[in-house]
Amino acid sequence: MALAPHAEPFQSDGTPDGSGRRVGVLLSHGFTGSPASMVPWGRYLAEQGYAVSVPLLPGHGTRWQDMLPTTFGHYYEAIEREFEALRARCDVVVVGGLSMGGCLAIWLAAKHPRDVAGLVLVNPAVASTNKQLLALPALKYVVKSMPGIANDIKKPGVSEHGYDRTPLRALHSMIVTWKEVREDLPKVTAPLLLFRSAEDHVVDPSSARIILGSVSSRDVTERVLENSYHVATLDNDAPQIFEESAEFVRRVTAP
Structure with missing residues (x-):
């Protein structure tokens, strides 16, 4: 199946810094999304001299039916x-x-x-207070998909080019794995910069609270984005994300 427009992965080689070291940045798009939501951010970091990789996750970037046989494990393996x-x-x-x-x-x-x-996280998802998700274990055997979650963007005329349907089996595999992810959060020691939209119609504030309250990182910064919805990397606050993340990368990778 051919890739949809704007779904192409992005890579840059980067240039060594003043000490001769090459710094890499790996950026991952979200569920039913595509590299389109991350490439502008990736290009900005590439312009700063970083080696950047924005991969396409399995089952994404074509049609939603291609996600039906995929699981969260497939996405993690691809990122790893x-x-x-x-x-x-x-x-x-x-x-x-x-x-x-x-x-x-x-x-x-x-x-x-x-x-x-x-770590630089933008509206990360590790939990949900949405009670409707409790029906997923049974519902996924009855229907294949539900309406999509793409394009939660405040800025007019912007699209993340995500799927218009949400495959339920893949969604359920992600939600089941959240428990394992939450249990592993205390193992996280890396410096953390977390951006959270004040108004997000996809991910509720519980995920950010859990992450910030569970990681073992000593260097933790939270930024609340006042003028963006869920896909903040394409929204009004994108310049803030780009600039602050570039400074964060510079700081945490300094020799």
Whole structure:
């Protein structure tokens, strides 16, 4: 199946810093989304000289039906492979993500605490207070999908090019794995910069509270975005995310 417009992955080689070190940044898009939500951020970081990787997760970027046989485990394996490839050509790597991408990033940091130099999370998802999700274990056998969650963006005329349907089996696999991710949060020691939209119609504030209250990181910063919805990397506050994350990467990877 051909990739949808704007779903192409993005990579940049970067340039060594003043000490001759190459710094890498891995950015992950969210559930039913695509690299389109992350590439502008990735390009900004690439312009700062960083080696950047924005991969396409399995089942994404084509049509929602292609997600039906995929699970959260497939997405994590893809991110871990990309991380290992980036680490092989860089001296130090920072990992970031939006929504489910933030969940993947923080689980990666929990599993590789010595190798992740920093974490940048934008509206990460590790929990939900939505009671409707309780029906998923049975509902996923009755219907294949429900309406999509893409394009929660305040800025007019902007699209993240995500799916218009949400595959329920894949969604359930993510929600089931959240428990494992939450249990591993105390293993996270990397410096953490977390952006959270004050108004988010996809991920509720419980995820940020759980993350900030559970990680073992001593260097933790939370930023509340007042003028963006869920896909903040494409929204009004995107420049703040780009600029502050670039400064964060510079600081946490300094020799």
